[in-house]
Each structure stands twice: as structure tokens, then as C-alpha cells.
Amino acid sequence: MKKILKLEFIKTLNYPGFKTIIILHAALFVLVVTIAPQFKHPMLKMGLEKLVSFPYVWATFSWVGSWFNILLGILAIILVGNEHQFRMFRKQILDGVSRSQLLYAKMVVMLTLALYALALILLSGIVFGIIYSESISFSGIFDKMPLVFVLFIQSFAYMMLGMLFAFIFKSNAISIVTYILFFFPVEPILRAFFPDSIDKFFPVKIISNLTPLPDFLEIVSKSMIQVNGKAPASLHSMGLLPDSLSVLVSTLVCIGYIVVFYYATKLIVDRRNF
Amino acid sequence: METILNVNSISKVFGSITAVDRLSFSVHRGDVVGVLGPNGSGKTTTLSIILSVINASSGDFSWFNGLKGEVANRRIGSLLEVPYFYPYLNLERNLMITALARGAGENDIPRVLDEVGLLKRSKSAFYTLSLGMKQRLAIASTLIGDPEVLVLDEPTNGLDPEGIAEVRDIIKNQALKGKTIIMASHILDEVEKVCPNVIILKKGKCIASGKVAELLSEKxxxxxxxxxxxxxxxxxxxxxxxxxxxxxxxxxxxxxxxxxxxxxxxxxxxxxxxxxxxxxxxxxxxxxxxxxxxxxxxxx
Incomplete structure (x- = not known):
């Protein structure tokens, strides 16, 4: 398996599209998190620097990072689609790679990409947190850090779903279009036919809920309590954030979906005529 | 003599088409066997099944007394249809992938590139090669790790007469080394010059098999x-x-x-x-x- 992983990384790291998408992913994320704190809150007429200070930076960066997970999902589709396009799954089986090894090697690449996404957010979070926090304490840094690890699971889930689509449709173009349409509007439309108690368990909903929108209003207005003594306003109390499953439950269900994506992909790989 | 490949009544059905129909044959160590038949006779499908890239609808086969799949394929150098490589990788890296997959040493790469006359192009990207060079590279990849069996499907596709003669010499040399070779072609001349034994397919069925000299003599x-x-x-x-x-x-x-x-x-x-x-x-x-x-x- 060590040799199989080496060959997997030779072909992946030397693929020009891989470098382009990774650079694009990192650059877009850094650009957004650099610009966002500079905006003034329209109602409170104050900056959003608080959002990127400890400990709020972890929730903010996990949420912003999740926007770009779709890029990693598309990258997973392209990496699998290329194997179909160049008929290299066939060549590798001829050369002695088992069908299971084909799948595991791709999963290791995706785990590595998820680790990269995690590292990007961890490093940026520490840098931005240090720059924007008024005071730095141990608990301030580490309190909400586990949220970032949820992003790791989320990005892996995005890529596993992308890989499943790529194995179903083979063609890069069809897989990418179907994948994006599945996120919007196919699943949201499907969810409309189900009651709230069921619709919150749909895969896209679960995966998205792992990194919920931080309550900007609550975070920003908290700093005003000291001034006027009133309870902070929040998007949640105003009904602007829907009730959803807790992050822990969502994470567990998401892991369940990852297992389902894996077995569905394995079923295809084992039966396919390459 | 040791049986290298045993094929037992394999069939492959694609929708309403029966590409391979209850085909049985065996190949012994050191045999050089030609699989001959017109286009659409089931040659490539048969080779694809015995190399585990497609699953048979029924029947069974085994290599080396009971092996199949990746374990067997690591001992076989194979070329199916057109050459498949990563277009953006150079020849050396493409062969490195084959070597790693087969568990062979990477130091074998210069030897096989030299054998097919592509050593000077080892740093060129695959997409820059001509059709003939691509075919030579495919032959080179079958020789990585010096496998004991070669399975070649139309190995002279796209080659000029000089290239055809060179590839034929390479195959003959491998046969002289005692390798077991299975070569499919629709060109009788190609098979006749390399293979003493043939299996003739038509519409997925074996219609004749045996020594070329006995099956096809000039009467x-x-x-x-x-x-x-x-x-x-x-x-x-x-x-x-x-x-x-x-x-x-x-x-x-x-x-x-x-x-x-x-x-x-x-x-x-x-x-x-x-x-x-x-x-x-x-x-x-x-x-x-x-x-x-x-x-x-x-x-x-």
C-alpha cells in the first residue's frame, strides 16, 4: 500500500489542475478573512474585528472555510474523473493495483486535502487571533478550537460525495454540474416535501450545519454590554438563525453519511468494467 | 508442462450482445499463443476478463494455479488496446507509476526505455509523443520488472513497418527467454510470424485452436x-x-x-x-x- 500511495501522490502533485485549485482555494480564503474584518457593521456602526479575535475566530474561520469546501469537492471529482478520462483505472488494475487499493489511495489523498484545509484554518486563525485580540489567554485560544476539527470532517464529506458523483457519472463536466445542482437546488427542493423533523437529516443540510453561521450580532453586540448593561442582541433571539441539530449530533450523522458514501463508491468500483 | 492460465467457460454479455460465449482454453509455461479473429470477435473482451479489468458474466479463470486479480497481474506485463498513460507526466514518471503498481524496482526504467528506443525521450511529456512512440512506451511498460507472462493486444497498432519489425523482434526475444506470451491480433501475418499456436475466435466463440502449421497449411x-x-x-x-x-x-x-x-x-x-x-x-x-x-x- 505504501508504493500505491507513492504513485498516487506522484500523479496528483504533478497534475497542473491540482496546484491551480489548491492555490485558488488558499488565496480566496485568505482574501476573504483579510478583507472581512475591515467592514463596519451597518447597525452597530462598529468594525467586525471582534469576529476574528480569540475565541470567535474559530467559528468565523470554520464558517468561511466551509464556503470553499466545494472547491475541494470539485477537485476530488476532477482527480477521479481524470482517471476515467485517461483510462488509468484500467491501466493500474492491469499493472497490479487492486480495486480496493484504487479507492483507498484516492481516500488518502482526500484525507490529506482535508488536513490541508484544517491546517490552513488553524494557522490563519492563530495569526488573525493574535493580531486582532485585545488580550490573549490560554483558554481564549483553545476554548472553541475543536470547531475547526469539525471543518476537517466537513471537507472530507464534501470530497467523499464528490468522489461518489465522479464514479457514478465518470465525466468531469457532468459530475461537477450534477454535484453543484445537488447542493442547490435539488436537495433543498426535496427537503421542502419533508417535515422539519426529517429534513434536518438530509446529507447536504447535515454537512452544511457542521459549520453554522456564527451569530455575528451577538458577538459584536457583546462588546457593548459593558457600555449600556443590556443583554446582547443576537440573530438567534431574533429568529434569523434557524434551530438545527447540535454540532455534535450533526458530526455523528455526517460521519454516518461518509460511511454510506464510501460503501456506495466501493459497490461501484467492485462491479465496474474498467 | 505447468499450466499458466486456465480459462473455463467464460462468457461476457453486454445487454443483448454476447461478446464472449463459453470460451475455454489453457496456456502452458513457455507457450506463445496468438488469439486471432476479426474485429468484434471478442479478443479484447477475453483479454480484459483474464486481466480482471472487466468482470465475466459467467465462467471462471485462474493464473498460476489459482491466482487472479491484482496478485496475478503483478506477474504479467500487459498491453490492452491503445496505450494509456497520464498525458501530463513524462515517460520516466509514467513508468515509475507502472513500476510502483507492479512492485518492481524503479531502476528498471532506463533498461526498458532503451529496449524500445525511447531512452532519450525519458523526460518528455507523454502527450508530446507520436502514435508509434506511444505504442513503444506501452511495450516498455509491459517489460517493467521482467514479468514472466506478456499479454499483448494488437501490439503493433500505429507502428510503421520498421516499428512493426522492431516490436516483433522484442516479442520474439522475450519468447526466446522462455516467457509465456499471449498475443491478440486481427492480422494473421502478425500472429503467424510470432506465435506457433493460435486460438481463432469468431463472435466470441473458439472456432479452432492448435498449431498454426496444422490449422492453416498451404494446401x-x-x-x-x-x-x-x-x-x-x-x-x-x-x-x-x-x-x-x-x-x-x-x-x-x-x-x-x-x-x-x-x-x-x-x-x-x-x-x-x-x-x-x-x-x-x-x-x-x-x-x-x-x-x-x-x-x-x-x-x-
């Missing part, structure tokens, strides 16, 4: 013209030295057994009271015999 054929072709046909049916092949523009095409000459036939016909207007010896090529064989009805 004497004569074209006979007579005023009464029906009586001539009946009379020839009684001569065990003759085999009626068919009619050609109102004349009979007859194959003669070895050591039975056209003049002996003429004398025999004369003794039977039949005079012929014309008796023309014809040279019957291996190609025409092959075409005749694959043109036979399926139930033969």
Missing part, C-alpha cells in the same frame, strides 16, 4: 470447369483426396490432399468418364484459409 487448390458441373460435383464427392470448397463463377474450387497432384485428379476424372474444360491450379494463401475459417457458420 493445393484447383479450379475446375466442366460442361456438366452437377455430375462433376457428385463425382468429386466420391474422391477422398478432394475437398469441395465451393463454386466460383460456375466453376468448382477444390482442395487437394497432400501428395495428390492436379494431374492425378485429371487422370482420375478421365477414368470416371468426365472430361474437364479447364483445370487451373491455384495458390491458396494462409490469409484466404483464415478468412474462410472465420467466415464459416457459427455451428462449425
Amino acid at each position: 493445393q487448390v484447383v479450379l475446375i470447369e466442366s460442361d456438366d458441373i452437377e455430375i462433376l460435383t457428385i463425382q468429386l464427392g466420391q474422391n477422398s483426396n478432394c475437398k469441395l470448397l465451393g463454386r466460383e463463377n460456375g466453376k468448382l474450387l477444390v482442395e487437394l490432399k497432400d501428395n495428390y497432384s492436379p494431374s492425378a485428379l485429371n487422370n482420375w476424372l478421365f477414368s470416371c468418364g468426365i472430361s474437364v474444360n479447364r483445370l487451373e491450379p491455384r495458390h491458396r494463401t494462409l490469409e484466404s484459409q483464415f478468412l474462410e475459417l472465420v467466415g464459416k457458420p457459427e455451428n462449425i
